[in-house]
Amino acid sequence: MKTSIATVTLSGELPEKLEAIARAGFDGVEIFENDFLAFDGSPADVGRMARDLGLTITLFQPFRDFEGMPDALRGRTFDRAERKFDIMQELGTDMVLVCSNVSQAALGGIDRAAADFRELGERAARRGLKVGYEALAWGRFVNDHRDAWEIVRRADHENVGLILDSFHSLSRKIDINSIRSIPKEKIFIVQLADAPLIDMDLLYWSRHFRNMPGEGDLPVTAFTEAVASTGYDGFFSLEIFNDQFRGGSTREIAADGHRSLIYLADQIRRKVDTPVGIDMPDRAAVRGVGFVEFATDAEEAVELVALLEALGFRKAAVHRSKKVTLFQQGAIRILVNVDPAGFANAAYAVHGTFAYAMALVVDDAAEAYARALALDAEAFAQPVAAGELQLPAIRGVGGGLIYLIDEKSPLGRFSEIDFEPVAEEGKAGDAGDAGLLQVDHIAQTVAYDEMLTWLLFYTSIFDTRKTPMVDIIDPAGVVRSQVIENEAGTLRITMNGAENRRTLAGHFIAEKFGSGIQHLAFSTSDIFATAEALRARGFKALPISPNYYDDVEARFGLEPALTERLKAENILYDRDGEGEYFQLYSGTYGEGFFFEVVERRSYRGYGAPNAIFRIAALKKQMRPEGIPRDAG
Ligand code: MG
Ligand code: MG
Numbered sequence: 001m002k003t004s005i006a007t008v009t010l011s012g013e014l015p016e017k018l019e020a021i022a023r024a025g026f027d028g029v030e031i032f033e034n035d036f037l038a039f040d041g042s043p044a045d046v047g048r049m050a051r052d053l054g055l056t057i058t059l060f061q062p063f064r065d066f067e068g069m070p071d072a073l074r075g076r077t078f079d080r081a082e083r084k085f086d087i088m089q090e091l092g093t094d095m096v097l098v099c100s101n102v103s104q105a106a107l108g109g110i111d112r113a114a115a116d117f118r119e120l121g122e123r124a125a126r127r128g129l130k131v132g133y134e135a136l137a138w139g140r141f142v143n144d145h146r147d148a149w150e151i152v153r154r155a156d157h158e159n160v161g162l163i164l165d166s167f168h169s170l171s172r173k174i175d176i177n178s179i180r181s182i183p184k185e186k187i188f189i190v191q192l193a194d195a196p197l198i199d200m201d202l203l204y205w206s207r208h209f210r211n212m213p214g215e216g217d218l219p220v221t222a223f224t225e226a227v228a229s230t231g232y233d234g235f236f237s238l239e240i241f242n243d244q245f246r247g248g249s250t251r252e253i254a255a256d257g258h259r260s261l262i263y264l265a266d267q268i269r270r271k272v273d274t275p276v277g278i279d280m281p282d283r284a285a286v287r288g289v290g291f292v293e294f295a296t297d298a299e300e301a302v303e304l305v306a307l308l309e310a311l312g313f314r315k316a317a318v319h320r321s322k323k324v325t326l327f328q329q330g331a332i333r334i335l336v337n338v339d340p341a342g343f344a345n346a347a348y349a350v351h352g353t354f355a356y357a358m359a360l361v362v363d364d365a366a367e368a369y370a371r372a373l374a375l376d377a378e379a380f381a382q383p384v385a386a387g388e389l390q391l392p393a394i395r396g397v398g399g400g401l402i403y404l405i406d407e408k409s410p411l412g413r414f415s416e417i418d419f420e421p422v423a424e425e426g427k428a429g430d431a432g433d434a435g436l437l438q439v440d441h442i443a444q445t446v447a448y449d450e451m452l453t454w455l456l457f458y459t460s461i462f463d464t465r466k467t468p469m470v471d472i473i474d475p476a477g478v479v480r481s482q483v484i485e486n487e488a489g490t491l492r493i494t495m496n497g498a499e500n501r502r503t504l505a506g507h508f509i510a511e512k513f514g515s516g517i518q519h520l521a522f523s524t525s526d527i528f529a530t531a532e533a534l535r536a537r538g539f540k541a542l543p544i545s546p547n548y549y550d551d552v553e554a555r556f557g558l559e560p561a562l563t564e565r566l567k568a569e570n571i572l573y574d575r576d577g578e579g580e581y582f583q584l585y586s587g588t589y590g591e592g593f594f595f596e597v598v599e600r601r602s603y604r605g606y607g608a609p610n611a612i613f614r615i616a617a618l619k620k621q622m623r624p625e626g627i628p629r630d631a632g
Contacts, residue, residue, distance in 0.1 A: 001261060001264075003237075003262075005021055005030070007029060008035065022054055025376065032061060058093070081120055082123065085124065088129060089129070096124075097189075099133075100136045114152075117151060121157030122157065131160050132189055134191070137203075145165075149178075167193040167194075182230055184232040188234070192223075193238065193240050194216030194260075196216045224268050252450075252453060259375050259460060280370065281368070282463070284364075287363070288360075290361045291335050297353075307595070311586070316333075320419065342382055355520065377395070397450075397517075442494075444496070445508050447509060462491065465484070467485070473611070479503050481496050481606075483495075483606060503615075507592055549566060571584045572614065576605050581605065583607050588621050
């Protein structure tokens with residue numbers, strides 16, 4: 001796929017935008033007139049900058065209110081066009097985007113518009129330029145790509161073609177099969193944008209809420225598939241108007257954009273015979289969480305290890321060459337890394353004690369790794385001792401690591417190859433076990449404006465889906481929560497986006513200097529037995545307000561005996577349809593990290609209605625602002 005992006009998508013000055021676009025791997029760029037006008041250099045300077053960065057200027061835009069003007073205004077519109085052509089020639093681009101007329105002065109009529117385009121095509125041809133016509137969803141007379149195509153068809157000029165924009169077509173729910181019959185050489189360029197489904201004015205929706213393909217809810221894949229079925233192999237160009245993007249990191253938004261196009265091309269390639277898209281392995285099916293690794297130091301590890309032991313974990317193995325201990329319970333493996341060298345230590349130095357890495361078990365680690373890299377993930381490697389495994393790894397949320405392991409290669413035996421078992425003395429069998437079975441979910445806290453980045457990261461690389469974003473009410477503000485999970489439930493990630501540092505999630509980010517894993521939930525098949533076993537081990541569950549239990553009993557019509565049991569063990573309860581969910585929490589550790597234990601009985605959610613009670617309870621345990629941890 002030949003990739004392009006409009007400068008309007010990104011924040012910053014024009015040189016900064018071009019640099020980020022080239023760095024992200026795009027082939028081309030659309031120069032938006034306002035970006036050019038705000039820049040001090042000449043059009044030739046802009047053209048030179050783009051070419052030096054290896055970028056093709058795919059088009060100059062927009063040229064507004066052109067077609068169908070009354071005779072009194074028609075001459076002036078052509079004069080305006082000639083001035084745009086001057087700029088284009090200096091820039092070194094051969095195409096201008098003309099969007100459908102929104103002027104009150106405009107006259108309708110397909111033939112009138114076609115005649116205007118024929119003349120514009122003639123003028124453009126004299127200079128070796130091309131004119132692309134795009135139907136805006138709110139155009140006065142033309143707001144449907146089928147009408148724009150009819151005008152282009154009747155203009156019947158080699159230098160006049162159609163510009164398709166997924167937002168304009170999909171926001172008006174225009175039948176995309178109408179694209180399939182357009183000759184590919186008449187499609188001059190294809191612009192892509194997605195958007196969340198929000199019921200609002202089209203213009204406002206378009207100008208503020210567009211997002212990258214795959215980040216929203218529009219059927220952009222089906223749209224692109226229809227385009228590809230024509231044999232079109234020109235540029236696919238992102239044109240995203242989004243307030244958040246225009247206030248965000250130029251480089252990161254550009255990188256997200258590139259990833260979105262590579263992912264889209266991969267989906268299309270699997271459906272249509274098309275030159276679009278590069279060969280890469282399928283999205284990786286995740287079979288489970290192989291381990292979660294904490295970075296800490298010897299001193300802080302004491303408290304963490306005590307908490308793990310209270311949760312029923314036992315020390316199972318030690319790393320052969322590094323100061324890393326493996327704790328195990330059921331299928332759950334937790335690594336505690338206190339090694340004074342290496343990446344873990346560097347992560348600890350920045351973030352404090354931190355769950356900085358996780359391993360995902362996939363069918364084929366090498367393939368998953370290849371796909372991740374094809375989708376612009378950042379590779380990670382550090383030296384390992386002779387005879388030890390180099391686990392393929394990529395950088396994830398907050399710069400943390402995601403290791404990729406599988407059962408088919410020696411990677412699946414990392415805990416035997418890299419670790420030495422510890423002989424268990426005085427503990428027969430699973431006597432110390434609290435019944436924890438596996439990692440149920442991993443909760444990552446990120447800044448709100450990173451949520452789409454990581455949503456695209458997870459859904460493009462791994463075989464996962466998103467569920468609708470929900471608002472979680474923290475007493476100090478709203479936290480947005482987005483679930484990424486697979487069908488089997490073997491990978492469940494909840495991502496909480498914090499906008500404000502007074503929320504628990506916001507505090508975590510501020511104090512940890514960034515995003516990361518904020519809680520880990522383990523599953524049990526018997527929450528009451530586990531609660532009892534935990535209590536016997538000295539585990540202190542997070543105390544929940546007695547008022548909660550009065551409410552939950554009334555809300556769900558629970559038997560008073562059950563409510564009493566829940567209350568006695570500080571277990572939270574939720575229901576969806578027939579499904580039941582039981583949750584209990586540890587207190588907070590460090591700057592707001594905690595553990596959760598859950599029992600699911602045919603329940604698919606994450607207890608969102610309980611979050612406010614859990615957050616309120618956790619906040620009571622947090623140290624007051626400004627008091628060092630040692631003091632309290
Ligand atoms: Mg457009
Ligand atoms: Mg949870």
